[in-house]
Amino acid sequence: MTAPSKTTDQPTVTSRIALVTGASRGIGAVLARRLAAEGCAVAVNYSASATEAEALVAELQATGARALAVRADVSRADEVRAMFHRVEQELGRLDVLVNNAGVLKTVPLAQTSDELYERTFNINVRGTFNTLREAATRLNDGGRIVNFSSSTVAMNLPGYSVYIASKAAVESLTQVFAKELRGRQITVNAVAPGPVTTALFFEGKTDEQVQAMANMPPLQRLGQPEDIASVVAFLVGPSGGWVNGQVLRANGGLA
Secondary structure: OOOOOOOOOOOOOOOOEEEEOOOOOHHHHHHHHHHHHOOOEEEEEEOOOHHHHHHHHHHHHHOOOOEEEEEOOOOOHHHHHHHHHHHHHHOOOOOEEEEOOOOOOOOOHHHOOHHHHHHHHHHHHHHHHHHHHHHHHHOOOOOEEEEEOOHHHHOOOOOOHHHHHHHHHHHHHHHHHHHHOOOOOOEEEEEEEOOEOOHHHHOOOOHHHHHHHHHOOOOOOOEOHHHHHHHHHHHHOHHHOOOOOOEEEEOOOOO
């Protein structure tokens, strides 16, 4: 008689593990939802928005996804290191890293304070650098990395000088890092959105300014967070495996 096969009450976990920085709201929150819908376990990083991050995690868990809220200031290397460790301990070793955290304040270069310059580069550039450095040794082979640039890099808009400079640095980090990970089947790309309907975009703009920006792309509308999430989902999914070291400008033809 054949012995009965053994069973276990714990299913084998096969989902990929994704970390999205700055994911408590805006594009980051939509990205977290999309990656969870694609079957990923998602770590929702936040710096100050604990309530929003925990609410998003509860929402994802209610759909059956594995999710974790993890606080870290990405500009601090020690906090990024601790974040990676916690994600590994509670969800597993990372397969996907999305560097969405960023700050934007438009000021003419001559009026830019030292504090604004440092904050912009600390979050946008050092934050990306810190997570990439950790990912170099902690991301699974075959993994996916998506950094966030901006279509303003191609537009050279007055008032955006420091922000553009920070995002141009992110694009360079992306292209070099893709080559440095040779042999591990890890892709590293950047997405450069145009204007997207988020609270950050609307802040400080009149209705006339918003409408003018909406009319700039040939498609004559503002981007939606879901538009950007779809691009990221492509890059981290199986269909995007041959795209590497690229900057994908998702802006409706704006630039």
